[in-house]
Each structure stands twice: as C-alpha cells, then as structure tokens.
Amino acid sequence: MGDRKSVNANYTYAICMALCGLVTALVPLFKDYTSLSVLAGGFGLFIAANYSLTSIILVELITLERFTNAYGLLLLVQGVANLVGPPLAGWISDLTESYDLAFYLAGFFIVISGALLLVLPTISKVRKILDKRRRSSALANGGDTLKLNKKNSSASYQHNNNVANKPVVLDLKTTYVSNGKRIVTSGVDAKNGTAPNGGLNGYKLPMDEGATV
Numbered sequence: 001m002g003d004r005k006s007v008n009a010n011y012t013y014a015i016c017m018a019l020c021g022l023v024t025a026l027v028p029l030f031k032d033y034t035s036l037s038v039l040a041g042g043f044g045l046f047i048a049a050n051y052s053l054t055s056i057i058l059v060e061l062i063t064l065e066r067f068t069n070a071y072g073l074l075l076l077v078q079g080v081a082n083l084v085g086p087p088l089a090g091w092i093s094d095l096t097e098s099y100d101l102a103f104y105l106a107g108f109f110i111v112i113s114g115a116l117l118l119v120l121p122t123i124s125k126v127r128k129i130l131d132k133r134r135r136s137s138a139l140a141n142g143g144d145t146l147k148l149n150k151k152n153s154s155a156s157y158q159h160n161n162n163v164a165n166k167p168v169v170l171d172l173k174t175t176y177v178s179n180g181k182r183i184v185t186s187g188v189d190a191k192n193g194t195a196p197n198g199g200l201n202g203y204k205l206p207m208d209e210g211a212t213v
Contacts, residue, residue, distance in 0.1 A: 009056045
C-alpha cells in the first residue's frame with residue numbers, strides 16, 4: 001500500500017501506530033485466550049507499518065543521500081528502546097504489583113510516535129509559509145532601496161546636466177599667457193591687452209571681456 005500514489009505513507013503509518021497503541025493498551029482488559037489471540041494478531045498486523053513504511057517516510061522527510069545515516073540512527077534509537085523497555089516495564093510492575101500500567105504506558109507512547117508524523121508535515125508547511133513571507137519582505141525592501149537609488153541617480157544626472165548647460169566664461173588673457181611669457185597675436189600684446197607701437201588705439205580686445213562658450 002505504501003508504494004501507491006493514492007496512499008499517503010505518513011497518514012497510513014500514523015493510523016497503524018494509533019491502532020497498535022490501542023491494541024496494546026487493551027491487553028490488561030482481556031483475560032481469556034481468544035481475546036488475547038485477537039489482540040496479538042492485531043498488534044502484529046499494525047506494527048508491520050513500522051518496518052515496511054519507515055524507509056519510504058525517511059526518503060520523503062530527508063534526501064536519498066542522507067538515507068543511510070538516518071536509517072542507522074533510527075535503528076540505534078530503536079535498539080536502545082528495546083533494551084531499556086522490558087526492564088522499565090518490570091520495574092513499574094514491581095512498584096504497582098501489576099502489569100497494567102506498563103501496557104498502558106507502552107500503548108500511549110506508541111500512539112505518540114504515530115502522532116508525531118502528523119505534526120511534522122504541519123511544521124514543515126509553517127516553515128515554508130514563513131520563508132515565503134521573509135523572501136517577499138526582503139524583495140520589498142530591495143525594491144524600495146532600488147527606487148531610492150534610481151531617484152538619487154536621476155537627481156545627480158539632472159544636476160550634472162544643469163551644470164553642463166551653464167555658459168562657461170574663459171579668460172583669454174590667462175589662456176594666451178603661458179609660463180609668464182608674452183604672446184603677441186596679430187599685432188596685439190596678449191599679456192597687456194594693448195597694441196604695441198601705438199597701433200589699434202581704442203580697440204577693445206575680446207580677451208578683456210572674456211569669451212562665452
């Protein structure tokens with residue numbers, strides 16, 4: 001049944017463990033041979049899910065690469081439980097002078113082991129929902145930061161354009177004088193802004209006002 005697509009291995013395991021725990025807890029209530037035989041048959045039928053569905057459930061919970069380590073740890077825990085369980089049940093029977101409490105506790109913990117498989121998928125779903133919310137919030141924060149960067153870049157680009165559009169005034173006197181040397185162009189003293197030998201009287205040189213580019 002565990003290999004069929006229509007069958008959920010987790011739910012099947014949980015139901016089988018619940019019935020197995022119920023059968024175990026009912027043992028002290030029956031004293032005749034027939035009833036105990038039926039309970040023993042039911043226990044053997046339902047506990048089979050622990051051995052047949054364990055590998056399938058482990059592969060669903062973890063990756064196939066970690067299956068070997070996970071199955072080894074599972075067998076280790078089961079071995080410790082099988083080692084400690086019978087002496088603990090004997091100690092409880094010595095305290096209470098009856099095996100009833102030992103069977104009740106054994107059935108209770110078997111039911112708990114099946115119920116855990118119903119809790120784990122719920123926890124994984126909650127984690128996925130929380131991860132999606134964190135990713136969406138992170139994307140929203142990243143979008144706001146991107147918009148702010150775009151605004152800053154557009155403002156700086158506009159500022160640069162405004163600076164570039166402003167007219168630049170060049171002082172041709174400073175431009176034409178290099179290293180303190182006097183440069184004369186077309187009979188005009190570029191350093192003093194006058195025409196040598198009295199030429200070009202009253203002529204207004206363009207370098208006196210500067211040139212607008």
